[in-house]
Amino acid sequence: MAMKRRAESALVVAVLLMGRAAFAQEPNMPATGPAGSGQSELSGIELGVRVGYGLPLGNAYGVAGLPNAKLSDLIGGMIPFWADVGYRIDPNWYVGGFFQFSIGLVPSSLCSGIGCSENELRFGLNVHYHFLPAGTFDPWVGIGAGYEILNISASNLGVSVSGVSASTNGWEFGNAQLGLDYKFSPEFGVGPFVTFTVAQFANASASVQGISVSQSIANKTIHEWLIFGLRGVFDLTLD
Numbered sequence: 001m002a003m004k005r006r007a008e009s010a011l012v013v014a015v016l017l018m019g020r021a022a023f024a025q026e027p028n029m030p031a032t033g034p035a036g037s038g039q040s041e042l043s044g045i046e047l048g049v050r051v052g053y054g055l056p057l058g059n060a061y062g063v064a065g066l067p068n069a070k071l072s073d074l075i076g077g078m079i080p081f082w083a084d085v086g087y088r089i090d091p092n093w094y095v096g097g098f099f100q101f102s103i104g105l106v107p108s109s110l111c112s113g114i115g116c117s118e119n120e121l122r123f124g125l126n127v128h129y130h131f132l133p134a135g136t137f138d139p140w141v142g143i144g145a146g147y148e149i150l151n152i153s154a155s156n157l158g159v160s161v162s163g164v165s166a167s168t169n170g171w172e173f174g175n176a177q178l179g180l181d182y183k184f185s186p187e188f189g190v191g192p193f194v195t196f197t198v199a200q201f202a203n204a205s206a207s208v209q210g211i212s213v214s215q216s217i218a219n220k221t222i223h224e225w226l227i228f229g230l231r232g233v234f235d236l237t238l239d
Contacts, residue, residue, distance in 0.1 A: 042186075044237040046094055048084030050193060052229015053077060054102060054120070060168070061201055062219030071223040074110065074168075075150060078102035078120050080227055086126075088235060091133035098144065099123045104152075114154050121149040122197075124172060130181075138189065142177035148199050163209075168217070170202035179231055187235045194228040 056071040086096015104118025124146015132138045149169040179193035205214035
């Protein structure tokens with residue numbers, strides 16, 4: 001009987017010790033999500049890269065007495081390569097800058113029988129808010145503003161004219177962004193995004209055989225871009 005009581009007492013002590021050890025380890029357990037994706041108190045540098053497609057909307061500029069020129073008459077679409085560089089203030093808020101270089105798709109009506117190429121530049125600042133930063137799926141929204149430049153060049157114009165280039169630029173008044181990050185790890189995620197921009201070309205310039213002219217656009221109009229694709233994000237977090 002005494003041996004039975006000693007065995008029971010030893011069992012009780014062992015259970016208590018195991019419970020105490022588990023309680024002591026609990027604060028160090030990884031957060032929910034893939035590979036401990038929770039970043040409850042983390043902040044740091046965040047890098048993002050995007051690629052996709054841009055659909056032109058609205059009017060590029062107006063000409064007195066003529067129908068307004070559509071943006072799609074100047075550029076049929078674009079393939080953007082977009083970089084984000086900024087800082088994750090806390091798990092929810094990100095602030096930073098962006099730069100986008102896009103390969104333009106030249107409309108057939110713009111260049112017929114000659115060689116043309118286009119590129120589109122966008123750069124500015126943006127802010128993101130993440131709804132579920134510790135989750136496997138993290139939806140986010142963003143706003144931003146910046147500047148836009150559209151460049152067009154033509155070649156193979158004949159022996160008398162070697163080439164022509166033109167550029168138009170203006171402020172991007174604002175953009176709205178929506179995305180969803182799938183977290184493979186606390187530092188890396190991939191997901192879809194969509195961006196809608198509102199901008200206005202204010203200036204135009206052209207160059208023919210080294211002779212350049214530039215002027216402001218008198219009849220300014222509003223145009224938009226609908227940009228969508230995939231985004232990869234890298235968090236270089238700091239404790």
